[in-house]
Amino acid sequence: MKLNVIRAYLKKEFIDLIRNKMIILTYLIPTMILILFGYGIKLEVTHTRTIIIDHDHSKLSLEIINKFSHTKYFDVKVKNLTYKQALHKIQTNQADMIVIIPPSFSKNLYKGAEIGVFIDGSFPLRAVTLQGYVEKLLIHGFNIKLPIKIENRNFFNESMRDYNAVVPGLFGLIFLVVPASLAAIIIVKEKEVGTIFNFYSAPIKKVEFIIAKLIPPFLFHSLNIFILLLWTLYLFNVPFRGNFFIFWLVSEIYILISVGIGLLVSIITSTQVAALVLSVIITVIPGFLYSGILMPISSMDKESYIEAHIFPVMYYNHIIYDSFLVGQGFKSNENVLYFIILCIYAVALIVLGTSLVKKAIK
Amino acid sequence: MEILKVKNVSVSYGKKIAIKNASFSLKDQEILGFIGADGAGKSSLLHAIAGVVSFDGEIIYKNYTYHSPKEAEKIKNEISLMPQGLGLVLYDFLSVKEHFDFFRDLRGLKKDEEYEKRLLKMAGLYEFQDRLAGNLSGGMRQKLSLILSLLARPKLLILDEPTTGVDPISRAELWDIVNEMREEGMSAIISTAYMSEASKMDRIMLFDEGEIIASGRADELIENIKDYTYEGEIESKECFSFNKRTYCLKPLNLKKATPTLEGVFFVNALKKGKKPIIFEIPKKQIDIPNIIVEAKCLTKKFGAFIADNCINLELKKGEILGLLGANGAGKTTLIKMLLGLYPIDEGELYLLGKRIKSYEDRIELKSKIGYVSQKFALYKDLTIRENLEYFAKMHGLNMSESSKKIKEYSQMLGFEEYMDNFPKEVPLGINQRFSVAAALLHEPVVLFLDEPTSGVDTVARSAFWKLIRKLKANMGISILITTHYMSEAEYCDRVAVLKRGVKIVDDKVENLHKKYPGLDFEDIFLNIYKEKQNK
Structure with missing residues (x-):
């Protein structure tokens, strides 16, 4: 050399x-x-146009609405719509997500209450991310069980x-x-x-x-x-x-x-x-x-x-x-x-x- | 004493054989010349000797025998190769001095101030040591490449077309440097496309289509063909005529003439049974003004660089105007301005009596001009026929018209048998002729030809000039042609010579002969260059 x-x-x-x-x-x-x-x-999803239909009108349901409202991830509107009308909103791209709190939700909480969450699936990645947010919010905030696990991705990224x-x-x-x-x-x-x-x-x-x-x-x-x-x-x-x-x-x-x-x-x-x-x-x-x-x-x-x-x-x-x-x-x-x-x-x-x-x- | 012995060396690229069974030897302090057209196999043989390409056969340098580039590694410190191309081995962003540093380190040499100074002075670059190679002229680049290849004090110097496209003065200087080093014990093999340089070599070898067709001293080779050389030019199917001489195998009733080296190629072609082409071009009358092109003080700048500086040029009806100059003199730029391919920075241009200002003016005149660009703008994936059909369509000819014309021209210019070949498969001379056909399809009144003869073999070149003269005579069209072969000035009616963007000569050929009696054009231009330099 x-x-x-x-x-x-x-x-x-x-x-x-x-x-x-x-x-x-x-x-x-x-x-x-x-x-x-x-x-x-941007993997993060913010300002999701969210419609919450509250049939429960309890203290708990109000708290849930508050939780959703106080993050940058969701822009919440509380409306009284029927299931069909709400779905129409997603189809016409007027909303990205709908949360339906059923009647007597808080009463049934410990028997296994359910919240209906409908997410616009046209962008699968966004949908999955939103799903993660909702799950996290509900589990951490209210210990409400949902049948889906949270992804590993966020494990070391606590601050999301x-x-x-x-x-x-x-x-x-x-x-x-x-x-x-x-x-x-x-x-x-x-x-x-x-x-x-x-x-x-x-x-x-x-x-x-x-x-x-x-x-x-x-x-x-x-x-x-x-x-x-x-x-x-x-x-x-x-x-x-x-x-x-x-x-x-x-x-x-x-x-x-x-x-x-x-x-x-x-x-x-x-x-x-x-x-x-x-x-x-x-x-x-x-x-x-x-x-x-x-x-x-x-x-x-x-x-x-x-x-x-x-x-x-x-x-x-x-x-x-x-x-x-x-x-x-x-x-x-x-x-x-x-x-x-x-x-x-x-x-x-x-x-x-x-x-x-x-x-x-x- | 023999320094180099080449035995049955062949070089091929895939199926294509570049040079076949070449054998020769080189003596100490001898300068051997390789003469031939592009693709004749000169470069390949030089590359084999320099050990930069795989080859079949055997090469013995002094007592060391090698058969491959790998085995040649051992002798590379005694051999220097300067490849073809103006300053090909130079780095544009390095200065002259930095090139010396680079090449010295590359070959592991000790700095020898005295020797380096001498080399720089020989090349006239001593004052330009801090200039970047990219800012040197073509001739200077070539001289720099040469002295860099001399830096390692090679025993054998291999120069591949060092003078092609270089201005006459730089060319003479290049030869002086080589001769000076030869005195000190160096041998050299030098290839060239210029026949006139044969006199500067001790011995020459002529190359044609991958074979060495003759070798010996230039005067011996000329002597060998003197029986076949006659004075004057004639039109015959069995004889070649070129440059005021006729070469024929069978005796003619003409005065014998002293042959030139070019004759060797013609006699060789005749011996191989080749026949010259006779161009049958029908007579035609066209109605055009007396002055076809008139340029008044045309100027083109690229940044700070002035490619063409206030050039006046006139092309008259039925005239062949030769635009001569070294590479980088501004020939192509001028033609492109005349054609409207480059916008004109300053000056006025009149085509067929009409002032050209806008793009629309030009479109109107496009149909009157035929243009053959440097290296021929052909589509290599189309056959010759398809190429021609494409050009015909471009000019708006309909199908029946174009097929009729294509047939006519292919017969007229003698490339009918190659119609279904791809441009790559046919000799350069055929490509050259069919490019001209493509430019003629729309019946222009003026033809612009940019370096159509570069690298084309002698026989094809003679045919080409015959064709050009006939086109002029029978069709009445005017022709503007550029070339860096100074000797081709002979076939023009008038020549204009450019040097670094300035026109230094514009005169009729016969006037130049009167002014410099007894000189060939090579020397006439050397004289003119020197006169201009002293001013």
Whole structure:
């Protein structure tokens, strides 16, 4: 291994990235994704147009109405409608939810009283979330039993804050997409412009070239780990309960995986545009779907459950969510296992990429 | 002493064979030239020697034998390759000095101030060390690439078309640098598309369609064909005529002439049984004004860069006007302004006596202009017939009219047998002719041709010029043609030469010959460039 070769390429790459202003994108895009998605993905449902039909008119029913009224989640109107009329309101999109308190509800409370809750199901995700809210409100507030369990999702997110659920999950998306595309572009650029001949015709080893080419995206995005962490902690006020060292180490490994993917993309493409499109497509879809933001991996179906396990994002995000919200770190065997899996990914991708790179014109 | 021995080397890409069974050897301090058209196999052979492409056969450098790029690694510190393309190996955002740092580190060299200074001075770049490569002119880029490849003091230098598209002065300087290094014990293999550069090589090899068709000293090769070379140009199915000479295998009743190197390609084609194409173009009368295009002080800027600076140009009825210049001189930009593909920043433009101001003015005149763009704008997924049908439809010809025209032109321009092939499958010369047919379908009165002959082989080029002259003579159309082959000025009626966006010459060909008697165009332009530089 000749250090002078690596130094030559590194120096050139840094000058190049700074002068062609790619450096701006390198630091702008991750932050942009974090802010856009962080604010943009709303799993929380607020201001649900709720109609409460109170047939009971008791102290308890009034209390229930009060409970509903005093949260930002529901905009309550108490109306005296028939069941049919109320349903019509949902069908014509004048209400999102109807709560019917039957007559003599409070009297029958201890015999097994029931409240009728009707939720507009046109947005299933919203419906499920609303169901969760109602259950929580009734169980915690009045100990009224309902035949459905509450989802695990909210377990470590006691305050029910959306940012806590979404923002950490974005790390897995951002650090899969962005380093991969940067790595792919800076390798393919040499092919597209023709400067790759400097590598072909000089007595340089493949490994030296690849190391020199992968270090810049790796280093640049290592800094992004800290930038994104600061945004998460101080802009979105997400707590950090885990071990910082584990968080940092696993993120660096994950960036290695990403630049490894970029290396593979650069082998099969020959223009920067193709490299960019391909690397974004193959990283953005799994990076988003299996990030755990939209749906916990554990509640996925068989096929998607298997697919989720193929992509590294699931393992990484598990450790990241743990770092922010739980804080078990390597005390949890699962985290240790996932960490090892990520290391294997990184090594495998880079070894595979290195063996596939050809030091000759195809 | 032999420094390099190449034995039966073949290079192929998939099914396509780029070069077949090439064998030759190179002596110490020898400059060997590879001459041939694009796709003749020069680059592939150079790449094989430099160890950047897989090949069949055997190459022996000094006493080391290699059969693959991997085995060639060991000799890469003694061989330097400069690939084809203007400054291809340069990074636009790196300065000249930073390139030296990069290449020095890349090859693990110690800094040798004296040597680097000397190289920079030789290339005339000493004053420009802080300039970014992206801001250098084509000629400067090429000189920088050359001195960078000399940085490691190679024993064998491989240059792939270093002079293509470079201005005449930079070209002469490139050759000076190579000669100076040769004195110090370096050997070189240099490919070129310019026949005139053969005189600068010790020995040459001529390439055609993946084969080496002749090798030896230039004068020997010329000597070999002197029995087949006659003075003047004739029209015959068995002889090729080009550049005031006729090449024929059977004896003719004409005066013998001293052949040129180009003749070797013609004689070779004749020996292979190839026949020249005779273009039958019907005579026609068209009614157009005497001045077709008149440009008054046309200027085009891209940011701070002035691509064309106040250019006056006139194209007369029935005239072939050659627009000459190195890459980046502003030829294509000017044509695009004339066509309305670029908005004009300053100046006035008259087409067929009408002032062109708006987009509507132009649409009206589109039907009078035929345009063949650089690299030919063909659809590679359509066959030649489909391409032509598409162009016919674009110009609003109906089905029966277009099929009649397409048939007519395919016979006239001699590509009838290729009608159902894809552009990729046919030689460049055929693509060139059918592009012209596509531009002629709507019967324009003026043709704009942007570098139609670049990279095309000699035989096809001669046919092309014959076609152009005949189109002019029989159809009466005017032709504006750009080229960076200075020697092609010979076939134009008038030439305008651009240098970095400024017109430096605009004169009739015969006047230029009178002014510089006994010189060929290569040298005429070199003189003019030098005169302008001294001013």
